[in-house]
Amino acid sequence: MATSLRAAADGSPPPAPPSPAPGAPGPPTSSWRSRLYRWDLRLSPYAYVAPFFLTFAAFGLFPLIYTGWLSLHRVELGGDAQWRGLDNYTALADSEFFWNALANTFTIGVVSTVPQLLMALGLAHLLNYKLRGRGFFRVAVLAPYATSIAAATLVFAQLFNTDYGLINTVLGWVGFDPVDWESSRWPAQIAISTIVTWRWTGYNALIYLAAMQAVPQDLYEAAALDGASRWRQFLSVTIPSIRPTILFTIVVSTIGATQLFGEPMIFGGSLGVSGGSGNQFQTLSLLMYEKGWVTGALGQASAIAWVMLLLLLLIGAVRLLLARVNRKKLGA
Amino acid sequence: MSRVRVSLRPSAGRQHHAGPLTYVLLGLAALVSLFPLYWNLVAASHSGERVVEAPAPLLPGPRLFDNLTFAWNQVDMGEALVNTTVVAGLVALSTVLFSTLAGFAFAKLPFKGRGAMLTLVVATMTIPPQLSVIPLYRIITDLGWVDQLQSVVLPSLVAAFGVFFMRQYLIEALPVELVEAARMDGAHSLRIIWHVVFPVARPAMAVLGMLVFVQAWNDFFWPFIALTPDGNPTLQVALAGLGSGNHTVDQSIVLTGALISTLPLLLVFAVLGKHIVGGITAGAVKS
Numbered sequence: 006m007a008t009s010l011r012a013a014a015d016g017s018p019p020p021a022p023p024s025p026a027p028g029a030p031g032p033p034t035s036s037w038r039s040r041l042y043r044w045d046l047r048l049s050p051y052a053y054v055a056p057f058f059l060t061f062a063a064f065g066l067f068p069l070i071y072t073g074w075l076s077l078h079r080v081e082l083g084g085d086a087q088w089r090g091l092d093n094y095t096a097l098a099d100s101e102f103f104w105n106a107l108a109n110t111f112t113i114g115v116v117s118t119v120p121q122l123l124m125a126l127g128l129a130h131l132l133n134y135k136l137r138g139r140g141f142f143r144v145a146v147l148a149p150y151a152t153s154i155a156a157a158t159l160v161f162a163q164l165f166n167t168d169y170g171l172i173n174t175v176l177g178w179v180g181f182d183p184v185d186w187e188s189s190r191w192p193a194q195i196a197i198s199t200i201v202t203w204r205w206t207g208y209n210a211l212i213y214l215a216a217m218q219a220v221p222q223d224l225y226e227a228a229a230l231d232g233a234s235r236w237r238q239f240l241s242v243t244i245p246s247i248r249p250t251i252l253f254t255i256v257v258s259t260i261g262a263t264q265l266f267g268e269p270m271i272f273g274g275s276l277g278v279s280g281g282s283g284n285q286f287q288t289l290s291l292l293m294y295e296k297g298w299v300t301g302a303l304g305q306a307s308a309i310a311w312v313m314l315l316l317l318l319l320i321g322a323v324r325l326l327l328a329r330v331n332r333k334k335l336g337a
Numbered sequence: 338m339s340r341v342r343v344s345l346r347p348s349a350g351r352q353h354h355a356g357p358l359t360y361v362l363l364g365l366a367a368l369v370s371l372f373p374l375y376w377n378l379v380a381a382s383h384s385g386e387r388v389v390e391a392p393a394p395l396l397p398g399p400r401l402f403d404n405l406t407f408a409w410n411q412v413d414m415g416e417a418l419v420n421t422t423v424v425a426g427l428v429a430l431s432t433v434l435f436s437t438l439a440g441f442a443f444a445k446l447p448f449k450g451r452g453a454m455l456t457l458v459v460a461t462m463t464i465p466p467q468l469s470v471i472p473l474y475r476i477i478t479d480l481g482w483v484d485q486l487q488s489v490v491l492p493s494l495v496a497a498f499g500v501f502f503m504r505q506y507l508i509e510a511l512p513v514e515l516v517e518a519a520r521m522d523g524a525h526s527l528r529i530i531w532h533v534v535f536p537v538a539r540p541a542m543a544v545l546g547m548l549v550f551v552q553a554w555n556d557f558f559w560p561f562i563a564l565t566p567d568g569n570p571t572l573q574v575a576l577a578g579l580g581s582g583n584h585t586v587d588q589s590i591v592l593t594g595a596l597i598s599t600l601p602l603l604l605v606f607a608v609l610g611k612h613i614v615g616g617i618t619a620g621a622v623k624s
Contacts, residue, residue: 050448064492068469134355144610145367153555156595169391215618
C-alpha cells in the first residue's frame with residue numbers, strides 16, 4: 006500500500022489495482038473493524054463538511070435571522086428590544102436619506118460596473134493575442150487587485166484632490182477647469198467608481214481571458230471562412246461563447262456594488278460616514294453603519310441590511326428570468 | 338452557409354499575433370494599473386507639505402526612509418502589520434484545510450443530502466456581510482472581544498467560495514479509483530485524506546491559500562467594525578484611522594502607511610504573479 010500511495014503523491018498517474026505489499030494490513034476482517042469501517046464510510050463525509058456548516062450557522066445563518074428579528078424592533082446599543090412591527094421599514098420608506106443612499110448605491114454601481122466589465126472584455130481580448138511580454142502584462146493589470154481598498158482609496162483621494170491633485174493638473178493642461186471631485190455629486194461618484202474600476206478591471210479581464218482560451222478554435226476558422234472580420238468574430242464568436250462567464254462576473258460585480266462601503270467611507274475623510282457634506286456619495290452600507298454605530302439605532306440599521314438582501318434576491322430573480330427568456334429565444 | 342470544413346492556417350482566430358496597436362493599448366492599461374502604485378511610492382518619499390502642493394510631485398523625493406521610520410514608530414504600523422499577517426495567515430490556513438475536506442466530500446464521497454448541501458453552500462455566497470455584522474457585533478461585545486483578533490478570524494474560518502473551488506478541482510484531478518484503491522487497502526478516511534487527497538490537491542490548495550490570504554489581508558468592512566485604530570488594528574483599520582485624521586493630517590505619512598500595507602502583497606505578486614494569474618483563471622473556467 007505504501008508504495009502505491011507514494012507514487013500517487015508524486016503526481017504520477019494512478020496505479021493499477023494495487024497488490025497489498027507484504028506485511029501491510031489487509032482488508033478488515035474482524036466484525037469490530039468492519040463496523041468501524043462502515044461508520045467511517047457513512048459518517049466521515051458529514052464530518053468533512055461540518056466545519057463549513059457550523060461556521061455558517063454561527064456566523065452567517067444565526068446573525069441573518071437575528072438581524073431580521075432586530076429589524077422588527079426598536080433597539081439601541083446596549084439596550085433592550087421593543088417590538089415595533091414593520092415601523093423600521095416604513096420609516097425607511099419615508100426617509101429621504103434612505104432613498105438618496107439607494108439611488109447613490111445604484112448610480113455608483115452602474116458607473117463602476119459597466120465600464121469595468123466592458124474594459125475587462127477589451128483587455129482580455131488584447132491579452133488573448135500572441136504577445137511578447139505576456140506574463141508582464143497579465144501581472145501588471147492584476148496588480149491593483151493586490152491593493153487594499155484603504156490604500157487604493159487614500160492614493161486616489163490625493164490624485165483627485167481639487168486643489169493640488171494630479172488629475173486636475175492634467176485636466177488643466179488639456180484646458181479644462183478644475184473639477185470639484187469631492188463636493189459635487191457626479192464628480193464624487195465618478196471618482197469613487199474610478200477606484201472600484203481600477204481595482205477590479207484586471208481581475209475580471211483574467212477571468213474573461215480564461216474563458217476565451219477555452220473557445221474552440223474551429224469556430225473562429227469557420228467565421229474566418231465566412232469572411233468575418235476580427236471585430237465581427239469578437240462580437241459573433243467570442244462574446245456568445247463566453248456568455249456564462251460574463252453573466253458570472255455581472256452577478257459578482259452587482260453583489261460587490263450593492264455592498265460598497267470602504268471606498269466612499271475613506272474617500273470622504275472625516276465626512277466619510279455621512280458620504281460627503283451633502284450625502285452625495287452615501288451608500289446603503291454607509292447609511293447602515295451610520296444608523297447602527299453613530300446614531301445607535303440598531304433596529305433601523307438591521308432593516309437597511311434586510312432591504313439589501315431583498316434587493317439582491319430581486320436582482321437574482323430578474324437574472325433568472327432573463328436567462329430563461331434568453332434560452333427560449335435561442336430555442337434550446 | 339454550409340461549407341466544407343477545410344483546415345485553415347493554424348493562426349486563424351484567436352491565435353493572431355498582436356499588432357502595434359495592441360501593444361500600445363496594453364502598455365496604456367499597464368501604465369494606468371501601475372501608476373497609482375508608483376505615485377504612492379513617490380508621495381511616501383516627500384514631506385507632508387510637498388505632497389499637498391500643486392502640482393503634485395511626479396518623481397521620488399528624499400524622505401522615504403524618514404517617513405517609513407516615522408510611520409512605523411508613531412502610528413504602530415509595525416503592530417498592525419503583525420496583526421494582519423497573523424489574521425490573514427490563520428484565515429488562509431484554516432480555509433484551505435476545511436475547504437479541501439469539504440470539497441473532497443462533495444466531489445468524491447457519496448452521502449445523503451449531498452446535492453442539497455452543495456446548493457446551500459453556493460447560495461450562501463450571495464448573502465452580504467452587512468446582514469450579519471449587527472448580531473456579530475453584539476456577540477463580540479458580550480464576549481469582550483472588541484479589539485481582539487479572534488473576532489476577525491473566527492467568522493472567516495472557512496468560506497463557501499473555497500469549498501466550491503476545491504470541489505471543482507478535485508472532481509477532475511482526483512480519480513475515484515485512487516480513493517477506492519486506498520479503501521481496499523484498508524485505509525481509513527483520514528489516512529486517505531492525508532496520503533491521497535492532500536497530495537493531489539496541493540496545487541489548488543496553494544492557489545486557494547494565496548487568494549484567501551490576499552482577501553483576508555485586504556478585508557475592511559468587518560475588521561473596521563470589530564477592531565478600532567487605537568486597539569488592535571489590522572493594517573486596513575489603522576489606515577482608515579490615519580486617513581480620517583485621528584492621528585495625523587500629514588498626507589505623506591498617511592500614504593507611507595498605505596505603502597507599508599501594499600508592499601508585502603505586491604512583493605508576493607512580483608514573485609508568484611504567474612501562479613496567482615493561473616489560479617484566478619483556473620477558478621473561473623470551471624465555474
